[in-house]
């Protein structure tokens with residue numbers, strides 16, 4: 001079965017803790033990944049070389065790996081070197097920022113795609129808008145993700161998933177589309193999947209207890 005077939009109509013779960021957080025440990029990420037696979041996740045998305053290594057050893061489902069370096073501008077797998085390292089750590093698919101913003105080493109998205117393919121992995125293009133998606137497909141991306149919608153100047157940040165962008169992207173590309181970003185409930189996921197993407201990726205609403213707790217605390221009486 002191809003990776004696309006494995007993901008078709010299925011849920012990917014992103015298992016990430018952020019720098020300085022209590023759960024920011026590779027073995028915890030790997031156990032979180034195992035837990036979501038038991039719940040039916042068909043693949044997991046994991047950040048950081050050590051987390052990718054630990055998770056790839058712990059689960060048998062495909063691993064979407066990325067390396068976040070910094071938190072401004074292009075920080076999701078910003079260079080071919082980062083992309084290669086993710087693939088060598090065991091990522092089956094490497095998620096890469098596909099915006100046209102400058103990269104720290106002057107490389108291009110197409111350079112990152114080439115390096116990833118040479119290292120034997122596929123590419124998920126993390127896009128912020130329709131232009132990114134169309135360019136990413138032309139540059140050889142294997143999967144088109146909507147991960148960065150609402151996180152650049154290109155589009156406003158929608159409350160839930162950016163359904164308008166999803167529709168636009170689905171009408172413009174032929175590569176499989178993975179919807180990601182602010183899918184906060186099973187109902188959001190249902191609305192997303194009714195549009196017909198290949199699959200969807202949920203992070204915070206499943207694997208980030210600090211955010212989840214805040215959502216509940218915000219509903220307490222003042």
Ligand SMILES: CC(=O)N[C@H](C=O)[C@@H](O)[C@H](O)[C@H](O)COP(=O)(O)O
Pocket residue numbers: 014016066147148151180181182183201202203204205
């Ligand atoms: C913009 C950015 O850096 N997104 C990151 C990409 O890996 C993660 O922080 C998100 O949690 C992930 O995209 C899943 O989205 P959500 O947590 O909304 O379900």
